[in-house]
Amino acid sequence: xxxxxxxxxxxxxxxxxxxxxxxxxxxxxxxxxxxxxxxxxxxxxxxxxxxxxxxxxxxxxxxxxxxxxxxxxxxxxxxxxxxxxxxxxxxxxxxxxxxxxxxxxxxxxxxxxxxxxxxxxxxxxxxxxxxxxxxxxxxxxxxxxxxxxxxxxxxxxxxxxxxxxxxxxxxxxxxxxxxxxxxxxxxxxxxxxxxxxxxxxxxxxxxxxxxxxxxxxxxxxxxxxxxxxxxxxxxxxxxxxxxxxxxxx
Amino acid sequence: xxxxxxxxxxxxxxxxxxxxxxxxxxxxxxxxxxxxxxxxxxxxxxxxxxxxxxxxxxxxxxxxxxxxxxxxxxxxxxxxxxxxxxxxxxxxxxxxxxxxxxxxxxxxxxxxxxxxxxxxxxxxxxxxxxxxxxxxxxxxxxxxxxxxxxxxxxxxxxxxxxxxxxxxxxxxx
Numbered sequence: 073x074x075x076x077x078x079x080x081x082x083x084x085x086x087x088x089x090x091x092x093x094x095x096x097x098x099x100x101x102x103x104x105x106x107x108x109x110x111x112x113x114x115x116x117x118x119x120x121x122x123x124x125x126x127x128x129x130x131x132x133x134x135x136x137x138x139x140x141x142x143x144x145x146x147x148x149x150x151x152x153x154x155x156x157x158x159x160x161x162x163x164x165x166x167x168x169x170x171x172x173x174x175x176x177x178x179x180x181x182x183x184x185x186x187x188x189x190x191x192x193x194x195x196x197x198x199x200x201x202x203x204x205x206x207x208x209x210x211x212x213x214x215x216x217x218x219x220x221x222x223x224x225x226x227x228x229x230x231x232x233x234x235x236x237x238x239x240x241x242x243x244x245x246x247x248x249x250x251x252x253x254x255x256x257x258x259x260x261x262x263x264x265x266x267x268x269x270x271x272x273x274x275x276x277x278x279x280x281x282x283x284x285x286x287x288x289x290x291x292x293x294x295x296x297x298x299x300x301x302x303x304x305x306x307x308x309x310x311x312x313x314x315x316x317x318x319x320x321x
Numbered sequence: 322x323x324x325x326x327x328x329x330x331x332x333x334x335x336x337x338x339x340x341x342x343x344x345x346x347x348x349x350x351x352x353x354x355x356x357x358x359x360x361x362x363x364x365x366x367x368x369x370x371x372x373x374x375x376x377x378x379x380x381x382x383x384x385x386x387x388x389x390x391x392x393x394x395x396x397x398x399x400x401x402x403x404x405x406x407x408x409x410x411x412x413x414x415x416x417x418x419x420x421x422x423x424x425x426x427x428x429x430x431x432x433x434x435x436x437x438x439x440x441x442x443x444x445x446x447x448x449x450x451x452x453x454x455x456x457x458x459x460x461x462x463x464x465x466x467x468x469x470x471x472x473x474x475x476x477x478x479x480x481x482x483x484x485x486x487x488x489x490x491x492x493x494x
Binding site: 075078079081082085088089092093095096097100241242245246248249252253 | 339340342366367368369371372375432461463480482486487
């Protein structure tokens with residue numbers, strides 16, 4: 073991989089490392105000094121943290137990218153998709169964290185890992201179905217000679233749900249940290265602002281794919297269904313890969 | 322199509338990303354270009370530490386007693402053997418199995434969970450590299466020059482290009 077990519081990874085890690093440390097120190101100090109400006113500062117940093125965190129590998133960017141590469145769409149839909157994923161991501165993280173903390177309380181880490189693995193497997197199976205569905209739609213469009221088949225909003229929701237259901241451990245950690253320090257409301261708000269930041273980054277992945285689709289679409293013209301089939305197959309392979317990789321852990 | 326192919330190649334990094342940050346503090350004693358003692362301290366980020374301390378500090382006295390340390394060693398630390406303790410010791414361009422750590426201690430310092438351990442391994446520093454990183458990219462190992470303490474040699478810390486994850490390399494000279 074290129075030196076550029078390696079440097080990008082380093083910057084993403086370094087920034088996250090610094091923000092993570094800054095957020096935890098600031099939240100801990102909130103116990104003594106509970107000011108509105110500090111609260112807003114924490115939320116601002118959580119937004120930035122989410123933005124950078126989602127830039128690293130993961131968070132369904134690949135799924136979104138494959139989906140928009142294979143389906144004609146617009147930038148508004150990419151934003152909608154990015155934010156649907158991040159909202160589900162946040163809700164899922166809040167439910168998992170509060171649920172595990174209050175119901176199981178002990179052995180948090182072990183349960184956390186097991187629950188995450190189960191969620192990832194469910195997500196992987198859903199991604200496989202989304203891939204199969206997209207391939208079926210593309211095949212159908214070829215048969216009825218429609219060059220521009222628009223994906224139904226059903227498949228958009230399926231993609232968003234598949235990617236978002238796996239709770240982000242980054243969000244869960246912040247929420248848990250706030251619970252331990254009894255900053256419950258801040259935990260929920262931090263999860264929401266972090267997810268807004270993540271949504272923006274995920275949307276960018278969708279926009280880049282739409283740009284690619286537009287360029288490739290011009291070349292393929294009447295053979296647009298080929299791109300749709302390829303996109304569906306990539307999503308299918310991604311789902312199988314995720315399913316098998318969770319199984320190994 | 323080039324972009325799609327690139328996506329396929331990137332498959333295995335697309336579903337994990339650092340959520341835990343571990344600062345690595347190595348103390349290495351070298352005599353006549355051979356390592357005599359290699360000691361590590363890992364300091365975990367405060368958020369991860371809070372989560373783990375909650376689970377490990379069973380009597381909630383804000384310190385890790387001997388029984389609690391033993392529990393961590395047996396149930397958590399030992400399993401990191403599967404990950405080579407996120408430390409690849411490369412001798413003559415070949416990665417060696419990480420030796421069984423000794424004198425394991427776990428403690429809390431400034432709200433951070435810390436692990437301290439050492440390995441007994443005679444290594445010729447001219448042929449050895451220590452690479453830190455997690456191939457699953459779930460954990461980011463952080464190594465800085467100022468974290469190192471080398472007796473009898475000097476340390477060079479550099480970025481490590483692992484293709485699909487980022488790490489640090491420690492070279493002794």
